[in-house]
Amino acid sequence: MDDITTAVAALGPGPLQDTLLRRCVDPLFSRVLGTNPGTIYLANHSLGRPLDRMQADLERYTAAWYDNLGGAWEEWLAEVGAFRANVGALINAPKPGCIVPKTSAGQGLRAVLNCFDRPIRVLTTRSEFDSIDFLLKSFAGRGRVELQWIAPRANRLYGEEDFIDGLGQKPDLVVFSLVFYDTGQWLQDAAAIVHAAREQGACVLLDLYHAAGALPVDVQSLDVDFAIGGSYKYLRGGPGAAWLYVHPRRLATMRTLDTGWFARPEPFNFTRAEEARVAAGGDGWLESTPAIAPFYQAHAGLEFTRAIGVERLRAHSLAQCARLQDLLAANGVKTLSPGAPRGAFLAIRTPQARDCVRRLEEAGVVCDARGDILRVCPDVLTKPQEIEDAARLISLALSAGSK
Secondary structure, eight states, X not given: OHHHXXXXXXXXXXXXXXXXXXXXXXXXXXXXXXXXXXXXXXXXXXXXXXXXXXXXXXXXXXXXXXXXGGGGHHHHHHHHHXXXXXXXXXXXXXXXXXXXEESSHHHHHHHHHTTOSSOEEEEEETTSOHXXXXXXXXXXXXXXXXXXXXXXXTTSOOOHHHHHHHHTTOOSEEXXXXXXXXXXXXXXXXXXXXXXXXXXXXXXXXXXXTTBTTBOXXXXXXXXSEEEEESSSTTOOOTTOEEEEEOHHHHTTOOOXXXXXXXXXXXXXXXXXXXXXOOSXXXXXXXXXXXXXXXXXXXXXXXXXXXXXXXXXXXXXXXXXXXXXXHHHHTTOOOSSTTSOBOSOEEEEOTTHHHHHHXXXXXXXXXXXXXXXXXXXXXXXXXXXXXXXXXHHHHHHHHHHTO
């Protein structure tokens, strides 16, 4: 803890300054920054760069196993509890028990779908991430859900009225992203959409994967029934450390079939009853023996994000993206809907998106593409010179593809 706490304290208050970031924060990431020097990493929206301390945290996990064998469970479960508390604080959950650890956001969605004892109507957008889209279509294929779709507008964006129109179909569950994975649009009307859905008796599940850690999130103000997210991207925790948020009103009234022996009131008591009695709160949504290592893996990233503060990270990200956007424009490159509220990355629409990713990689710039959209995302480890170089190289890569 001291390394992160000391580094963040040395940053002082106020906006993040590049000179202090290089002096105080870069040493926390010496291992990843020392790999492939000269490479400009702009895929921070896809896989976040880990802190050095992540390895030490994983060693704590294995040390407990080596030293205590079966007795390691006490320490391991304490680490899972710390994960729940950190995520709960990050998204302003009413209590840590509202956070249900999962290995993927899709697993969280499946747990919600498996609360219903009858086929339900699900209203969702055409722009949800593949795992969510695929899972919903799989349930639809088995007759478990009837899908109702909201399509994006010609500019690839959504508005509040698109959802209000969709609510006329009387869905039981509404599933949508706060920040869309492809365009990066931040749906600022989310609270109004949630309110309208709940007034019609529908539950709402909000995908926070591209929001948590990238911009301030308050699930209590949003009043969502459920939310899903994970540590893979902006929280620098890698795969496997995901979560499902369940509002207290749903903890009290709904149960899922995605369950297991860890959902019992006292899992390690090993007493059996004729009925499957579950623990109170979010513990009653746990499943069978959980994966433990991912929650150690995610600890440092959550701590780092909370220590600096999402508001400060957001302000720095906005400044970086604005600078990159201006430089791209000066080089003749237009970003998708430049005036629209967005998350932490810029989107560039081009039919050559995948080829452009390859050309940029050859030039030393790492980014990615989703369909016909090129995505680029600086973060606190990105230097001002890297942003200038990236703008020039992106322009060249796009020009090469148009010849």
